[in-house]
Amino acid sequence: MNYSKCRVCGERAIIDLPRHNANFCGEHLLQLCRRQVEKAIHDHDMLSKDDKILVAVSGGKDSLAVWDILLELGYRADGLYIGLGIGEYSDVSGDYTREFAEERGLTLTTIDLRDEYDYDVPTAAKVTKRVPCSACGLSKRHLFDKAALDGGYDVVVTGHNLDDEAAVLFGNALRWDVEYLARQYPVLPARDGFPKKVKPLMRLTEREMAAWCIVRGIDYQVEECPMALGNKHLAYKDALNSIERESPGSKSAFYLEFVDKMSPILAEHRRTTGRELVACTSCGAPTTEPDSGDAPVCAFCRLHDRVSGVEAVPVEMVLNKKARKAYLAAQAAGE
Amino acid sequence: MIVKLRQPKREVTVDGNRTVNQLLDELDMNRESFLVIRNGTLVPGDGRLDDDDTIEIRPVISGG
Numbered sequence: 001m002n003y004s005k006c007r008v009c010g011e012r013a014i015i016d017l018p019r020h021n022a023n024f025c026g027e028h029l030l031q032l033c034r035r036q037v038e039k040a041i042h043d044h045d046m047l048s049k050d051d052k053i054l055v056a057v058s059g060g061k062d063s064l065a066v067w068d069i070l071l072e073l074g075y076r077a078d079g080l081y082i083g084l085g086i087g088e089y090s091d092v093s094g095d096y097t098r099e100f101a102e103e104r105g106l107t108l109t110t111i112d113l114r115d116e117y118d119y120d121v122p123t124a125a126k127v128t129k130r131v132p133c134s135a136c137g138l139s140k141r142h143l144f145d146k147a148a149l150d151g152g153y154d155v156v157v158t159g160h161n162l163d164d165e166a167a168v169l170f171g172n173a174l175r176w177d178v179e180y181l182a183r184q185y186p187v188l189p190a191r192d193g194f195p196k197k198v199k200p201l202m203r204l205t206e207r208e209m210a211a212w213c214i215v216r217g218i219d220y221q222v223e224e225c226p227m228a229l230g231n232k233h234l235a236y237k238d239a240l241n242s243i244e245r246e247s248p249g250s251k252s253a254f255y256l257e258f259v260d261k262m263s264p265i266l267a268e269h270r271r272t273t274g275r276e277l278v279a280c281t282s283c284g285a286p287t288t289e290p291d292s293g294d295a296p297v298c299a300f301c302r303l304h305d306r307v308s309g310v311e312a313v314p315v316e317m318v319l320n321k322k323a324r325k326a327y328l329a330a331q332a333a334g335e
Numbered sequence: 336m337i338v339k340l341r342q343p344k345r346e347v348t349v350d351g352n353r354t355v356n357q358l359l360d361e362l363d364m365n366r367e368s369f370l371v372i373r374n375g376t377l378v379p380g381d382g383r384l385d386d387d388d389t390i391e392i393r394p395v396i397s398g399g
């Protein structure tokens with residue numbers, strides 16, 4: 001039988017990567033991924049082998065893969081998982097995360113929003129009338145920052161991949177949102193009590209990360225978070241993938257050339273717009289000084305004050321009509 | 336051959352003897368957004384699929 005061959009070794013290929021105009025066997029796919037991560041770390045001075053690293057893990061392919069790759073490359077990395085209370089999705093994600101850590105004897109810290117802060121993401125979204133991802137992102141950022149500081153970590157690693165970053169860039173560019181464009185960079189240096197944050201998967205696509213997990217035998221949560229159904233990022237990703245299909249390599253060029261060519265131009269803007277930070281009077285986290293002269297309270301504490309103790313709202317209550325229909329159908333089908 | 340799909344989870348039966356890329360094209364699925372797995376192993380775009388295969392087409396996009 002005819003089959004395509006690995007570009008490196010000539011053995012049977014398991015994947016075609018049109019952007020590299022090549023096919024790869026499992027082993028050489030892994031090599032390619034490792035090298036892309038090493039290049040990202042090197043080019044942007046993300047990590048050193050002495051760093052104590054905290055990986056933000058969600059149970060999805062990207063965060064488990066980045067944890068796996070960093071360990072393989074010889075970095076010291078622990079994991080932090082946050083239980084967001086998003087129905088069955090969160091239960092399953094937590095199981096995959098614990099399984100991954102246990103099998104490898106890794107250090108994993110778990111924070112459950114409901115147990116420790118007496119709220120969850122759907123309830124926060126409902127009460128504050130925020131988009132769920134906004135309440136979720138705010139909570140995660142705060143808790144990862146806090147855990148990194150409390151645990152003496154040098155840096156927080158997230159599993160954002162090339163597709164994530166390209167989708168965000170696409171959204172920011174559609175609006176020419178200069179503030180956000182200026183801040184979009186794969187490394188956020190530590191400042192005023194915030195830990196350093198880096199994205200070592202910035203050069204790898206989602207398809208490559210899913211393939212990494214399959215080849216490495218990593219079980220992960222394949223199902224999408226129900227809160228993401230119909231969100232703009234998914235639409236942007238689809239749009240970029242349509243372009244990618246017609247013109248392989250355009251997605252990585254769009255994002256990586258932005259980082260190389262536009263970020264330096266925007267850096268000046270970044271420096272001049274940072275506001276002075278003060279300590280939150282409730283939790284001590286850095287936050288901006290309110291114009292009103294009130295005592296400074298950070299966004300997390302304000303959210304927490306409003307939603308803590310409110311009875312849990314089921315996931316479907318905070319979905320729009322179309323997403324709710326899809327979610328309930330999936331539940332009924334026993335997903 | 337049996338093809339397992341997600342979102343929503345379902346199974347469809349499709350005639351075998353076609354390549355992965357042909358199958359994805361017929362189902363109107365973008366190659367960049369999916370991986371095709373046969374018995375736990377990835378199959379590249381030009382890999383041939385047979386009538387007695389069980390195939391999973393796995394979406395790779397996540398929206399978080």
Ligand code: SF4
Nearest residue numbers: 133136225227228399
């Ligand atoms: S999709 Fe939104 S709600 Fe779901 S985990 Fe991601 S940020 Fe949180």
Ligand SMILES: [Zn+2]
Nearest residue numbers: 006009025028
């Ligand atoms: Zn090879």
Ligand SMILES: [Zn+2]
Nearest residue numbers: 280283298301
């Ligand atoms: Zn606070």
